[in-house]
Amino acid sequence: MAQTQTGENGEVLLRLHNVCMDFGRVRALANVALEIRRGEIHSIIGPNGAGKTVLLNCISGLYHPQEGDVLLKGTRINHLNPHRRAQLGIARTFQKIELFKGMTVLDNIRLGRHLHLKSGIMSGALYVGKTAREEIQQRAFIEEQIIELLEIAHIRNRVVGMLPYGLQKRVELGRALALQPELILLDEPLAGLNLEEVEDMARFILDINEEE
Ligand SMILES: Nc1ncnc2c1ncn2[C@@H]1O[C@H](COP(=O)(O)OP(=O)(O)O)[C@@H](O)[C@H]1O
Ligand SMILES: [Mg+2]
Incomplete structure (x- = not known):
């Protein structure tokens, strides 16, 4: 497990202690321990x-380890489902891109946040009043920031499924960012990218970490 350090004695966001996960006879995780502080970037490396x-998956809540503790800011979150963990500030991307391929870049970024933070589209549609308007403005502002940061303004209205793979990876990162997460988990963020795209993605990851 390698680690690149950029944070300086920040608050501990995530701590794993003695995490074990078995699938039948296959022990996928054996006594995993790690500590991630605010502002740090860690890489997990290892063969297929x-x-x-x-x-x-154990951190985002898709899997529940049989043993050990997953702590977010000191609170044990083992029992929480992925939705709840997203609400608490954990966002992720997937090894196999999971976007709504028939929808636009902007809608994917929007809906990503919506699906995680609200109970459904209708609750958003019925949401009225001054605070609601303010929240909508605030959200639009966040979306614009993400689009600018990831340099995807030129494709904002394009249908995701028609975009090259490298850009789809960027949109997926944008969708994760729309949650305004405290912790972002990127599964194979560089896989399948060409050299230029790798450099771009690395730059975006550093920029995101700077932005807070
Ligand atoms: N849902 C599952 N059911 C059974 N075995 C699984 C499941 N998910 C992962 N595994 C097994 O756990 C091990 C680790 O897999 P994985 O975390 O996907 O590896 P990678 O480091 O390539 O991401 C592998 O042996 C895999 O077959
Ligand atoms: Mg994998």
């Missing part, structure tokens, strides 16, 4: 089948 995705 090493357990990287399982580890991210």
Whole structure:
């Protein structure tokens, strides 16, 4: 497990202690421990089948480890489902891109946030009043910031499924950012990208970490 450090003694956001996950006889995670502070960027490296995705799934709530603790800012979150963890500030991308391919870039970014934070589209549609308007403005502002940061203004109204793979990866990152997460889990963020796209993605990840 390698780690690049950029935070300086920030608050501990995530702590894993003695995490074990088995699938039948296959032990995917054995006594995993790690500590991630605000402002840090960590990389988990290992060959195919090493357990990287399982580890991210245990953090995002898709899987529940049989043993050990997953702590977010000191609170044990083992029992919480992915929705709840998203609400608490954990966002992620997937190894196999999971976007709404028939929808536009902007709608994917919007809906990503909506699906995680609200109970459904209708609750958003019926949401009225001054605070609601303010929240909508605030959200639009966040969307614009994301689009600018990831340099996807030129494709904002394009249908995602028609975009090249490298841009789809960027949109997926944008969707994760729309949650305004405290912690972002990126599963294979560089896989399948060409050299230029790798450099761009690395720059975006650094920029995001700077932005807070
Ligand atoms: N849902 C599952 N059911 C059974 N075995 C699984 C499941 N998910 C992962 N595994 C197994 O756990 C191990 C780690 O897989 P994974 O985390 O996907 O590896 P990678 O490091 O390539 O992301 C592999 O042996 C894999 O077959
Ligand atoms: Mg994987």
